[in-house]
Amino acid sequence: MASSTIRICIVEDDNIIRNGFALLINSTFGYRIVNTYGNCEDAIKNLFQDEPDVVLMDIELPGMSGIEGIEKIKRLRPKTDIIVVTVYDNPQLVFEALCAGAGGYLTKNMQPARLLEAIKDIREGGAPMSTQIARMVVSSFQKNRNSPLTPRETEVLELLAKGKSYSTIADDLFVDKETIRTHIKNIYWKLEVHSKAEAIEKALKDKLI
Amino acid sequence: MASSTIRICIVEDDNIIRNGFALLINSTFGYRIVNTYGNCEDAIKNLFQDEPDVVLMDIELPGMSGIEGIEKIKRLRPKTDIIVVTVYDNPQLVFEALCAGAGGYLTKNMQPARLLEAIKDIREGGAPMSTQIARMVVSSFQKNRNSPLTPRETEVLELLAKGKSYSTIADDLFVDKETIRTHIKNIYWKLEVHSKAEAIEKALKDKLI
DNA sequence: TCTGGAATCACCCCATATGGGGGATTACGG
DNA sequence: CCGTAATCCCCCATATGGGGTGATTCCAGA
Numbered sequence: 001m002a003s004s005t006i007r008i009c010i011v012e013d014d015n016i017i018r019n020g021f022a023l024l025i026n027s028t029f030g031y032r033i034v035n036t037y038g039n040c041e042d043a044i045k046n047l048f049q050d051e052p053d054v055v056l057m058d059i060e061l062p063g064m065s066g067i068e069g070i071e072k073i074k075r076l077r078p079k080t081d082i083i084v085v086t087v088y089d090n091p092q093l094v095f096e097a098l099c100a101g102a103g104g105y106l107t108k109n110m111q112p113a114r115l116l117e118a119i120k121d122i123r124e125g126g127a128p129m130s131t132q133i134a135r136m137v138v139s140s141f142q143k144n145r146n147s148p149l150t151p152r153e154t155e156v157l158e159l160l161a162k163g164k165s166y167s168t169i170a171d172d173l174f175v176d177k178e179t180i181r182t183h184i185k186n187i188y189w190k191l192e193v194h195s196k197a198e199a200i201e202k203a204l205k206d207k208l209i
Numbered sequence: 210m211a212s213s214t215i216r217i218c219i220v221e222d223d224n225i226i227r228n229g230f231a232l233l234i235n236s237t238f239g240y241r242i243v244n245t246y247g248n249c250e251d252a253i254k255n256l257f258q259d260e261p262d263v264v265l266m267d268i269e270l271p272g273m274s275g276i277e278g279i280e281k282i283k284r285l286r287p288k289t290d291i292i293v294v295t296v297y298d299n300p301q302l303v304f305e306a307l308c309a310g311a312g313g314y315l316t317k318n319m320q321p322a323r324l325l326e327a328i329k330d331i332r333e334g335g336a337p338m339s340t341q342i343a344r345m346v347v348s349s350f351q352k353n354r355n356s357p358l359t360p361r362e363t364e365v366l367e368l369l370a371k372g373k374s375y376s377t378i379a380d381d382l383f384v385d386k387e388t389i390r391t392h393i394k395n396i397y398w399k400l401e402v403h404s405k406a407e408a409i410e411k412a413l414k415d416k417l418i
Numbered sequence: 419t420c421t422g423g424a425a426t427c428a429c430c431c432c433a434t435a436t437g438g439g440g441g442a443t444t445a446c447g448g
Numbered sequence: 449c450c451g452t453a454a455t456c457c458c459c460c461a462t463a464t465g466g467g468g469t470g471a472t473t474c475c476a477g478a
Binding site for chain 3: 150151152153175176177178179182183186
Binding site: 197 | 283284287304307308310311312313330333335336337340341343344346347348350351352354369370371372374404405406407408409410413
């Protein structure tokens with residue numbers, strides 16, 4: 001791909017912000033705003049006329065939410081890179097946006113120049129994120145370091161969470177099925193649960209596995 | 210916390226690189242190398258003498274691997290921030306490192322100055338990553354957009370993966386247990402599997418859920 | 419040296435979950 | 449009008465889960 005001008009759409013219901021971003025981007029060489037919208041519906045309608053390389057997407061919008069918008073745009077035109085630009089930084093929303101297909105996530109307290117960097121970054125295969133968002137994302141991988149479970153019990157719980165049966169787990173760990181049953185009983189007791197579903201739910205919630 | 214000098218340890222078996230990093234960091238105001246090591250064992254032994262704020266950790270090391278090292282350091286002294294600095298960028302290793310407790314991940318093709326930024330970043334609550342690593346991490350959240358499953362089937366599979374039983378799923382979705390059974394039969398047929406465990410395994414592998 | 423936790427294995431009972439087979443109806447959209 | 453999705457129903461054999469109780473080995477910390 002030649003390093004031609006990057007085509008950008010903005011979906012943002014605040015006029016001031018939308019025009020501010022547009023002005024900044026349009027006045028920079030190599031970047032071009034092809035269209036701006038106050039809602040997802042209109043942006044999606046014109047997706048194949050606009051042919052944006054990058055969409056800057058707000059989350060709270062009139063009508064369709066930004067999350068839904070991301071999903072639809074990625075479904076219709078997967079090569080479109082989407083960067084969320086929002087004031088919201090709660091983990092729930094961040095993960096929903098990333099699952100939906102966002103390739104970057106910036107909070108609006110950034111330096112304006114960061115926006116240009118981010119657009120360049122995502123086009124080059126990166127995933128631009130504000131620092132607190134990056135930390136949130138990385139933290140989501142990390143296990144609870146104060147697990148009440150023994151290493152062996154954790155191992156058993158992991159296999160249980162993969163849907164394996166007692167006997168399959170026993171085979172995987174080269175022990176008897178009865179041993180697994182004992183481990184699971186101990187796990188249930190420690191986690192104060194009484195079934196697989198509860199155990200897995202609690203384990204995921206507390207990041208024990 | 211006052212913005213005092215940041216105390217840094219390096220664990221890296223290549224002398225040239227280790228000394229290069231040390232020189233760069235020590236010659237920068239506000240940063241101080243308290244010790245450098247060629248292996249994890251020695252670094253861990255001196256952890257409470259060194260009291261590092263940040264550890265720069267290589268992955269491939271003689272003796273204990275960097276991954277194990279990260280785990281041990283975070284267990285012994287959780288407030289230590291660890292940045293992986295390595296040539297390896299395969300997803301397996303990246304996720305293992307992050308799960309073990311790494312707070313950042315840089316590949317060695319970075320600009321040297323990036324190292325200083327990264328150290329500052331992680332101390333300020335960020336999660337410094339090379340661009341390709343960030344993309345890898347973000348991609349890991351995104352679902353397969355070509356799932357053979359219907360939305361309803363996906364929903365059922367998600368609950369199944371949470372360890373729920375047929376009847377619990379039925380209750381959750383306000384339908385009959387038999388409906389769930391039919392969905393699951395169809396899921397098994399589409400995924401070409403014959404049990405819960407296989408279905409969940411395949412679903413996770415193909416990012417269907 | 420003693421104690422306790424971790425990990426292992428065993429046997430009991432019994433309800434229900436599971437997987438495979440068959441067939442059926444409604445409802446929506448191209 | 450046809451196909452697909454979603455819903456529901458039946459039968460059946462077996463696997464599995466959950467609860468109870470008890471025991472052995474081994475290792476590390478008090």
